[in-house]
Amino acid sequence: MNGERLHQVRVRTPEGVSFAFRIASPVLRAGATAIDIGVVFAVWSALAVLVSLLKLVSADIAGLVATVLYFLLSQGYIIAAEWMWRGQSIGKRVMRLRVVDARGLRLTFAQVVLRNLLRFIDALPVMYLVGGVAALLNARGQRLGDLAADTLVVWEPAEPVPDFAVLQGEKYNSLRTYGPAVARLRHAVSPAIARAAWNALSRREEFEPAARVHLFAELAGHFRHVAAAPAELTEGLSDEQFVRNVVDVLHVSRV
């Protein structure tokens, strides 16, 4: 066990490229579990009405069906869901979580069953205390069921296909005439800041006018400081257009 928590696990493929799994936080996992418990409760409430109709035939048979059906639903729902939906239950779908094989391979049925059967001790003594402590102590956030099945629970934020229309790349970009500024920006701007600027441009319509002006002023101030471009290159440009030009040179190399 390693006390230092990892935020992502990188998997290297035989093709020589690597991809990252983002480890799901305990809070997201608890949220998904709460939703799944709610789903079982809701489905059972509906089924219980149908089962109660069996009492018209035999109260004894209705009792048997109710006992066995509830057991199968409470234990089998997550197994069935994770197997049919590639590592996702309804709770995990809502929270954008997925169970994956720790080596990035396809989940096997045995893995799905084993990680869920071990909930019998992960849930002990109350409210997943054993599993929660195990996940907090484990660098990859694995509860005992995940350790036994060699699985991870990962967070999958939406990854839309990039839309380059936000750059309005057909417009003249004065920054491109000054190579050193472009080089400095590409060297010094982190992917996180580049992403933030991209998001600001693609979601500009969602902001209140005052908030939008403030946001682009902040971003432009940062980029002006990094680029250290001659004043005449940025003269007359609004903050938003300057940010657009910076994102354009960060993402697109034109010849």
Place this chain on the structure above:
Amino acid sequence: MIVDLAKFVAQEKPRWERLDQMLHAIAQDPWRQLPVAEARELELLYQRASADLARLATYAAEPEARGYLENLVARGHAEIHGARDASGRFRPVNWFARTLPQTFRRRWRAFMLASALTFVGAIFGGAALVFDPQAKEVLMPFSHLQGEPSERVAEERAGRSVELDDRKAQFSGMLMTHNTRVTLTAMALGMTWGIGTLILMFYNGAVLGAVVLDYVTAGETPFLLGWLLPHGAVEIPAMLIGAQAGFVLAGALLGGERRPLAARLRAAAPDVVTLCFGAALMLVWAGFVEAFLSQYHEPVLPYVVKIAFGVVELAALAWYLSRSGRERGTEVNP
């Protein structure tokens, strides 16, 4: 190095979308097997996407396309390199006739350990009752076992079992689910390096030993056999199989091989799951028998019939686990 990222994305996007589409279609059916042409196309698209990701990796300030491609490559990698069950779709008859008994035999040492622990526990429970009859309260914490065996036998003969007449099915359901929970807990406790499974098996043995001794010394052996054998002939082996699964898990945790922990657990997982499903299936049968047969005693049902039924079950189970699915030269112990 990508000269123009926008152009690159525009060129590759149709292939990425096609790969996305194929992966989505595969995800809809976990048992689907691709036709050869489709499998080849999938592999080509995946390799192309991998190459695109490698080219994009040089572009540090492009998190959007990279994130999208990483997700695509991760899903493709799982499909292309993922371990698939060679037999494709699940075949219940094959699983029952071959997979389960073969797995049981492959892991027989773990079953023997569970049996030995139960046996030692039974001797301890019996001995404890002989040396300290007051230990009965602790060893048998069930109200119907607290009294004198002869009194209970007299009650049963007087027709107490009739009380169950209108709720036998419900009672069988309770037995099935409760026993399955206990058995799966015995398996799950294997994750405590087997210590929890060991304690549970010893405790179960102690209770069983105390009950057996109590009834035998009271001269109620025929009642005991008639009561326990019909369902116990399947229920007790099922619990031992649950513990067997726990010890297989513990064995993988403790090691003894040079493989890493994750690889050992990964190798043990299919056997653990097979044994658990086998035990659960046996407990469904035992639940029905206990509710519909075991609770009826003489004069309603002669002991000899119940004992004969239990012996036949035990013999059939022993034959099934030791002989079914046997293939010469193909069974290898891990």
